[in-house]
Amino acid sequence: xxxxxxxxxxxxxxxxxxxxxxxxxxxxxxxxxxxxxxxxxxxxxxxxxxxxxxxxxxxxxxxxxxxxxxxxxxxxxxxxxxxxxxxxxxxxxxxxxxxxxxxxxxxxxxxxxxxxxxxxxxxxxxxxxxxxxxxxxxxxxxxxxxxxxxxxxxxxxxxxxxxxxxxxxxxxxxxxxxxxxxxxxxxxxxxxxxxxxxxxxxxxxxxxxxxxxxxxxxxxxxxxxxxxxxxxxxxxxxxxxxxxxxxxxxxxxxxxxxxxxxxxxxxxxxxxxxxxxxxxxxxxxxxxxxxxxxxxxxxxxxxxxxxxxxxxxx
Numbered sequence: 001x002x003x004x005x006x007x008x009x010x011x012x013x014x015x016x017x018x019x020x021x022x023x024x025x026x027x028x029x030x031x032x033x034x035x036x037x038x039x040x041x042x043x044x045x046x047x048x049x050x051x052x053x054x055x056x057x058x059x060x061x062x063x064x065x066x067x068x069x070x071x072x073x074x075x076x077x078x079x080x081x082x083x084x085x086x087x088x089x090x091x092x093x094x095x096x097x098x099x100x101x102x103x104x105x106x107x108x109x110x111x112x113x114x115x116x117x118x119x120x121x122x123x124x125x126x127x128x129x130x131x132x133x134x135x136x137x138x139x140x141x142x143x144x145x146x147x148x149x150x151x152x153x154x155x156x157x158x159x160x161x162x163x164x165x166x167x168x169x170x171x172x173x174x175x176x177x178x179x180x181x182x183x184x185x186x187x188x189x190x191x192x193x194x195x196x197x198x199x200x201x202x203x204x205x206x207x208x209x210x211x212x213x214x215x216x217x218x219x220x221x222x223x224x225x226x227x228x229x230x231x232x233x234x235x236x237x238x239x240x241x242x243x244x245x246x247x248x249x250x251x252x253x254x255x256x257x258x259x260x261x262x263x264x265x266x267x268x269x270x271x272x273x274x275x276x277x278x279x280x281x282x283x284x285x286x287x288x289x290x291x292x293x294x295x296x297x298x299x300x301x302x303x304x305x306x307x308x309x310x311x312x313x314x
Contacts (some may be wrong), residue, residue: 153273
């Protein structure tokens with residue numbers, strides 16, 4: 001039986017100055033190429049330098065007929081690394097985070113957060129509509145939180161500064177560099193999220209202090225616990241960002257929310273930390289009108305309001 005581990009602190013903490021260097025190895029370049037709609041075998045590309053030997057090794061992964069496309073991907077990768085180097089060298093980036101840990105418990109399909117016994121937040125969750133190929137059960141994130149006593153974390157990580165450089169390139173008519181800056185920044189905030197989650201598991205929450213995983217194992221998610229992000233498949237209701245943002249005081253790390261629930265800076269991620277060993281990621285899938293109505297009631301909103309926020313799963 002799993003016994004919840006008490007985090008090293010309860011409440012909210014902010015960090016407005018994080019060193020970027022330890023985070024760089026966590027960048028997953030495969031998703032960078034996906035963002036540029038480039039497909040191929042990019043495993044281990046982060047270990048390749050810009051020499052001819054590495055270039056030929058990379059090209060050898062592709063059929064001869066695709067070498068022109070592969071060469072373009074190789075140039076894109078090194079343009080991105082040079083851009084990232086410029087952002088770091090010129091100290092253009094500001095990495096910030098907000099972390100919060102509360103006592104928590106599940107109540108039906110909701111996760112409840114408590115501060116000194118007082119309920120401070122209730123987050124209704126949607127249930128998976130069809131089990132994945134590996135499971136026979138339809139999950140809700142609330143299933144991974146004890147109905148008695150547990151702990152759940154809230155987090156936001158943000159990378160600011162890249163947008164200003166992107167705007168400079170756009171004003172100069174260099175759309176390629178402008179988009180490159182934004183896509184590099186998006187990869188960096190994902191790496192920041194991965195890096196911080198590891199610090200949480202091993203030290204800050206400390207429920208997996210003996211974890212000793214390679215970078216490849218980390219990228220494959222072979223660790224205990226999950227960090228589902230708001231707006232992602234396990235938690236598609238983007239309006240939850242307003243409830244979580246209120247608790248995290250996102251303004252203290254320079255993150256603003258638009259009326260549509262988008263975060264500014266764009267390179268920001270907000271979500272939950274759940275520690276249960278059996279927790280996993282899943283897609284909620286398409287829900288019916290009856291589920292929409294029930295969820296709207298739990299959120300204290302009208303069906304029409306929730307229809308707007310859940311259009312991606314209707």
